[in-house]
Amino acid sequence: MQHSFVIPAYGESVYLEACIESILSQSVKSEIMITTSTPNEFIEHTAGKYGIRLIVNAGPTSIAGDWNFAFKSASTKYVTLAHQDDYYEREYAEYNLESAERNDDMLIQFSDYSEKIMESVVVNSMKVRIKKMLLLFFLLKKNGYKSGFIKKFMLSFGCPICCPSVFFNKDGLNGFEFNNEYRINLDWNAWIRMSKMKGRFIYINKKLLTLRIHGDSETSMNLQHRKSEDIKVFDELWYYPFSRLLSFVYSLSYSSFK
Numbered sequence: 001m002q003h004s005f006v007i008p009a010y011g012e013s014v015y016l017e018a019c020i021e022s023i024l025s026q027s028v029k030s031e032i033m034i035t036t037s038t039p040n041e042f043i044e045h046t047a048g049k050y051g052i053r054l055i056v057n058a059g060p061t062s063i064a065g066d067w068n069f070a071f072k073s074a075s076t077k078y079v080t081l082a083h084q085d086d087y088y089e090r091e092y093a094e095y096n097l098e099s100a101e102r103n104d105d106m107l108i109q110f111s112d113y114s115e116k117i118m119e120s121v122v123v124n125s126m127k128v129r130i131k132k133m134l135l136l137f138f139l140l141k142k143n144g145y146k147s148g149f150i151k152k153f154m155l156s157f158g159c160p161i162c163c164p165s166v167f168f169n170k171d172g173l174n175g176f177e178f179n180n181e182y183r184i185n186l187d188w189n190a191w192i193r194m195s196k197m198k199g200r201f202i203y204i205n206k207k208l209l210t211l212r213i214h215g216d217s218e219t220s221m222n223l224q225h226r227k228s229e230d231i232k233v234f235d236e237l238w239y240y241p242f243s244r245l246l247s248f249v250y251s252l253s254y255s256s257f258k
Contacts, residue, residue, distance in 0.1 A: 002100075003093055003167075004031040004074035007082045008066045012042040015085045015212055020050050022087035027094045030080075035070040037061040064178040064186050071178075077171050083164040085212040092208040096167040099202060103143055107199035108191070109167040111208040130250075134160035135203055144202030151195035156237050158250045159188035165209045172199045185229040192233070227251055 005023045009016060023032055034047050037057040047054040057069040070081055078100060082088070096109055112132075134157055137150060145151055154160065166187075176194065178186045195201070230250055234243040 001029065001031045002076055003078040003080070003097060004033065004076040005080050005082045005088075005093075006070040006074050007032075007034045007084055008070040009034050009036045009043050009046075009084050010038045010066070012040065013084045015087075016043075016046055017050075018087050019082060019084050020046070020052065022089075023082060024050065025090055026088070026092060027090050028097060030093050031074070031076055033073060035066070035073050037066050037069070062180055063183055064180040067178045067186070071168070071170070071176075074170065077169065079168050079170055080166065081164065081168075083211075086164045087210050087212070089206075089208045089210075091206075092165075095204055095206060095208060099204060100167065100169065103200055103202060105146065105172070105199050106144065106169055106202050107172045107194055107197060108161075108169065109144075109202040109204055110161045111165045111204040111206055113162045113165055113209040113211050114207050116210050116212045130158060131160035131162075134158055138201075138203035139205060144200040146198070146200045148196055151201050152192065154201075155188065155192050155195060157246060159185070159191065161187070161191050162209065162211060163187040164211065169199070173197070182229055184226040185233055188233055192237075 007016070007019060007023075020032075023030070033053040033055060034043065035055045035057060036043050037059075038061070039054075039056050044054060046052075055069075055073050057066060059065065059069065067081055071079060078097070080092075080096075092111070095111070099109055100106060134154060137154055138144065145154075173194070174197075176190070176197075179189050179193075180186075182189050191201075227247070231244065231247045234247045234250075237243065238246060
């Protein structure tokens with residue numbers, strides 16, 4: 001197999017089984033595994049129920065550490081870090097593999113998505129609309145961009161890349177690791193650092209994922225911390241005070257979570 005779904009699991013998510021079932025229902029098969037730094041009976045039982053390999057991270061724990069461990073655990077060329085609360089459309093792996101075969105130099109691919117807040121699917125929330133505006137360049141070029149300037153420019157006004165939708169090319173990323181200095185914006189920081197690397201960013205303009213937002217999700221529980229990390233990223237990208245203005249405008253998109 002060329003592609004792996006790795007689920008970095010923690011706690012006892014009531015949505016974990018739905019995530020697994022969406023992955024098992026893919027139109028093309030991928031390797032599937034669960035990694036965790038917080039093993040418990042629930043995760044072990046769920047992995048056993050579906051016959052999925054469970055790998056325990058015995059090292060120091062953090063979100064970046066957990067993601068890095070999950071990323072390294074995949075032996076395939078391509079990998080998706082599947083967030084345990086989300087679920088994938090049946091054609092996710094198929095569309096990504098077909099695109100990857102046409103673009104050997106791609107670093108990451110990412111797709112459009114829907115949000116599910118509580119039990120209601122929200123197709124065009126404020127956050128989604130802002131992210132789509134930031135992706136206008138990618139709608140003009142199906143095979144993406146390898147220009148470092150365009151890749152970084154697209155990331156300079158916010159993070160339009162939906163992390164669980166990302167399809168990584170491990171070979172092109174050469175041992176890349178997420179930054180442990182971030183808890184919320186470690187993905188945004190990662191894309192910025194990847195933008196300086198040789199290779200393409202490719203956007204697949206299809207809704208291949210549903211992002212589930214609920215009261216116990218990391219997104220919902222860490223909004224205040226996220227604002228401080230947004231300021232940190234914008235300060236690195238822009239001069240003060242324009243960086244703070246961008247941070248304030250970007251924070252308006254969080255209305256989706258309230």
